[in-house]
Amino acid sequence: MAARGQAGPATIEDVARAAGVSRSAVSKVIRDAYGVSPAMRERVTAAIERLGYRPRVSARGMRGKTFTLGIEIPDLANPFYPLLLAGATAALSGTPYQLVIAPADPAHSEGYRALQALVDRQVDGVIAVSPLVEQAWLSEVSATVPLVMLGRHDRAEEYDTVVSDDEAGALTVMRHLFDLGHRDIAHLTGEPEDSDPGFGVPQAIRLQAYRTAMQEAGLGDRINIAHVPGVTAGAHRAALRLLAETERPTAIVACHDEPALEVLRAVADAGLTADDVSVAGYDGIAIAGHPGISLTTMRQDGERMGRRSVELLLERLAGRTAPRHEVVEPDLVVRSSTRPPRALGGR
Amino acid sequence: MAARGQAGPATIEDVARAAGVSRSAVSKVIRDAYGVSPAMRERVTAAIERLGYRPRVSARGMRGKTFTLGIEIPDLANPFYPLLLAGATAALSGTPYQLVIAPADPAHSEGYRALQALVDRQVDGVIAVSPLVEQAWLSEVSATVPLVMLGRHDRAEEYDTVVSDDEAGALTVMRHLFDLGHRDIAHLTGEPEDSDPGFGVPQAIRLQAYRTAMQEAGLGDRINIAHVPGVTAGAHRAALRLLAETERPTAIVACHDEPALEVLRAVADAGLTADDVSVAGYDGIAIAGHPGISLTTMRQDGERMGRRSVELLLERLAGRTAPRHEVVEPDLVVRSSTRPPRALGGR
DNA sequence: GTGAAAGCGCTAACAT
DNA sequence: ATGTTAGCGCTTTCAC
Numbered sequence: 001m002a003a004r005g006q007a008g009p010a011t012i013e014d015v016a017r018a019a020g021v022s023r024s025a026v027s028k029v030i031r032d033a034y035g036v037s038p039a040m041r042e043r044v045t046a047a048i049e050r051l052g053y054r055p056r057v058s059a060r061g062m063r064g065k066t067f068t069l070g071i072e073i074p075d076l077a078n079p080f081y082p083l084l085l086a087g088a089t090a091a092l093s094g095t096p097y098q099l100v101i102a103p104a105d106p107a108h109s110e111g112y113r114a115l116q117a118l119v120d121r122q123v124d125g126v127i128a129v130s131p132l133v134e135q136a137w138l139s140e141v142s143a144t145v146p147l148v149m150l151g152r153h154d155r156a157e158e159y160d161t162v163v164s165d166d167e168a169g170a171l172t173v174m175r176h177l178f179d180l181g182h183r184d185i186a187h188l189t190g191e192p193e194d195s196d197p198g199f200g201v202p203q204a205i206r207l208q209a210y211r212t213a214m215q216e217a218g219l220g221d222r223i224n225i226a227h228v229p230g231v232t233a234g235a236h237r238a239a240l241r242l243l244a245e246t247e248r249p250t251a252i253v254a255c256h257d258e259p260a261l262e263v264l265r266a267v268a269d270a271g272l273t274a275d276d277v278s279v280a281g282y283d284g285i286a287i288a289g290h291p292g293i294s295l296t297t298m299r300q301d302g303e304r305m306g307r308r309s310v311e312l313l314l315e316r317l318a319g320r321t322a323p324r325h326e327v328v329e330p331d332l333v334v335r336s337s338t339r340p341p342r343a344l345g346g347r
Numbered sequence: 348m349a350a351r352g353q354a355g356p357a358t359i360e361d362v363a364r365a366a367g368v369s370r371s372a373v374s375k376v377i378r379d380a381y382g383v384s385p386a387m388r389e390r391v392t393a394a395i396e397r398l399g400y401r402p403r404v405s406a407r408g409m410r411g412k413t414f415t416l417g418i419e420i421p422d423l424a425n426p427f428y429p430l431l432l433a434g435a436t437a438a439l440s441g442t443p444y445q446l447v448i449a450p451a452d453p454a455h456s457e458g459y460r461a462l463q464a465l466v467d468r469q470v471d472g473v474i475a476v477s478p479l480v481e482q483a484w485l486s487e488v489s490a491t492v493p494l495v496m497l498g499r500h501d502r503a504e505e506y507d508t509v510v511s512d513d514e515a516g517a518l519t520v521m522r523h524l525f526d527l528g529h530r531d532i533a534h535l536t537g538e539p540e541d542s543d544p545g546f547g548v549p550q551a552i553r554l555q556a557y558r559t560a561m562q563e564a565g566l567g568d569r570i571n572i573a574h575v576p577g578v579t580a581g582a583h584r585a586a587l588r589l590l591a592e593t594e595r596p597t598a599i600v601a602c603h604d605e606p607a608l609e610v611l612r613a614v615a616d617a618g619l620t621a622d623d624v625s626v627a628g629y630d631g632i633a634i635a636g637h638p639g640i641s642l643t644t645m646r647q648d649g650e651r652m653g654r655r656s657v658e659l660l661l662e663r664l665a666g667r668t669a670p671r672h673e674v675v676e677p678d679l680v681v682r683s684s685t686r687p688p689r690a691l692g693g694r
Numbered sequence: 695g696t697g698a699a700a701g702c703g704c705t706a707a708c709a710t
Numbered sequence: 711a712t713g714t715t716a717g718c719g720c721t722t723t724c725a726c
């Protein structure tokens with residue numbers, strides 16, 4: 001497919017020579033800019049084809065765009081994130097842009113590194129999913145390149161945001177449990193430092209909603225929060241501890257689905273069932289719908305969130321300057337992991 | 348953190364001026380090349396810090412390396428792939444290289460597009476996970492940049508490969524089922540075109556191993572293969588069909604875990620249990636260990652595979668020229684989804 | 695040990 | 711409509 005002339009891949013120069021035209025002519029053709037006769041376009045295209053020419057993105061980058069959009073993602077192992085990617089990729093198909101992902105270990109607040117790596121590579125736009133980077137730093141980054149912060153509730157003037165309505169979502173879960181008759185509801189989440197930096201991390205919002213809901217239901221004294229470092233990894237043990245309490249909660253709400261799965265595992269390991277303790281998660285990952293799991297959860301439309309993020313970026317590249325802040329509504333998916341508490345005669 | 352002088356981010360020129368040295372001096376410092384006095388290094392470092400200078404990767408790319416390794420991955424939704432990424436990322440920490448991921452929809456044989464996008468971006472090395480691209484094309488690519496093909500069994504002189512021993516793995520699953528007493532074992536896999544292009548796609552190897560095992564067990568006439576387009580999406584329906592057969596199989600082996608989960612769902616939906624039909628998958632994804640799932644599977648060490656791929660790339664960058672082909676052994680994980688067939692008195 | 699200068703492959707402003 | 715040319719920010723000889 002690529003027939004090279006001499007050393008290394010063909011350059012724009014090679015194409016120009018082969019087609020008997022100038023470099024700028026070739027450049028115009030590949031960018032389909034104004035001012036090329038059909039005849040010339042024809043010859044150039046043929047030469048490009050024949051030489052298997054591919055423009056070097058680095059070289060283009062020096063003069064402007066790289067046609068690359070970057071997204072920084074923590075923990076690809078959480079099945080919610082690939083949904084964002086699917087949406088983002090879909091929104092990009094048909095455009096000349098390519099999406100590249102920079103993975104970032106959330107544990108070490110590596111978001112900075114990954115985001116910086118993307119910026120260093122001259123991406124034309126970035127999406128950040130890291131919850132734990134400073135707002136000021138993000139503003140600084142967005143002076144260089146359009147930025148969308150995905151999944152955090154703090155708004156800034158400099159960059160766009162896309163979030164799900166975590167407060168409404170978390171309140172909906174609580175209402176669902178109250179409606180079933182639950183009163184002793186525990187909440188399982190990460191370390192306080194991780195959920196409190198003040199810039200509206202989803203887990204922090206959901207935790208606060210839990211508190212509010214309990215208070216307003218007059219259950220302030222039954223508030224029971226398990227802060228566990230490395231939520232997903234620690235959820236199993238933390239849940240076992242909750243289940244061993246003398247006043248065992250009748251329901252456990254986890255800050256998202258991954259730890260919720262661990263809670264379900266703990267319930268099973270403790271020899272209990274959904275009749276003994278109800279479990280709810282958050283995100284609506286696919287496996288929650290499996291009959292063996294059947295986890296009640298709030299579904300977030302990750303695909304839509306990813307898609308919107310890309311669209312906001314494309315708008316910026318098209319010239320928009322006013323910030324936009326999108327909110328996506330989640331919806332409750334009730335499954336058999338939540339049932340009335342036993343005392344009320346579970347079904 | 349970044350105090351800019353005038354317009355746009357600082358360049359090497361700005362740093363040179365600020366430190367009162369030449370551009371090449373700065374260049375030497377940032378690459379820590381030979382020939383810089385401690386005094387100069389000191390001043391330059393200070394200036395870099397003060398200006399918040401970051402070398403543009405595009406500019407560096409024009410003269411040589413981009414310090415970027417690319418990996419092309421189909422279907423991030425399959426939890427096996429993030430394992431590869433975790434391994435790859437881990438192997439890269441401490442090196443000056445950054446990993447970028449190019450997602451590729453496997454359905455459209457988009458591997459070409461994603462891989463090409465990476466090459467266009469001048470990555471210093473690529474890992475390809477796409478099973479369906481032509482060997483010849485890969486060889487061509489590897490003339491430009493070191494390439495590791497991950498998860499395919501065809502060997503080439505031009506590039507390195509990392510695979511798991513799929514034949515041994517698939518045979519092990521079959522032996523496990525035979526040992527339990529199963530004879531009517533069905534195999535669920537993708538479309539023949541997807542598994543047969545001749546370059547050793549894992550699914551094709553596993554399918555062949557199934558055939559071989561059945562033949563050698565004298566069960567050639569009970570071979571029962573369901574080829575379903577879009578395995579994961581189609582597995583549920585295909586499984587229901589298998590379960591409705593008059594000579595219903597006592598065991599179903601799926602080509603990997605994702606479709607196996609769908610088979611489990613189908614078993615439940617048909618009102619059956621693991622006592623009626625055993626199910627096995629392949630890959631050893633985490634959820635297979637959940638009590639609600641408990642899927643028997645062959646575990647592949649994805650983390651190790653990702654790590655080795657990166658290491659092979661780094662070796663190439665360090666000068667190795669002879670191709671290397673690594674094989675990683677999978678191991679059987681027995682769970683409650685496989686039991687003796689009912690006729691034998693399943694416990 | 696340090697700096698001057700020549701490119702790397704493109705794009706875009708400017709001739710023609 | 712087409713070609714000429716001046717950089718973009720860096721690395722890398724090669725003099726000093």
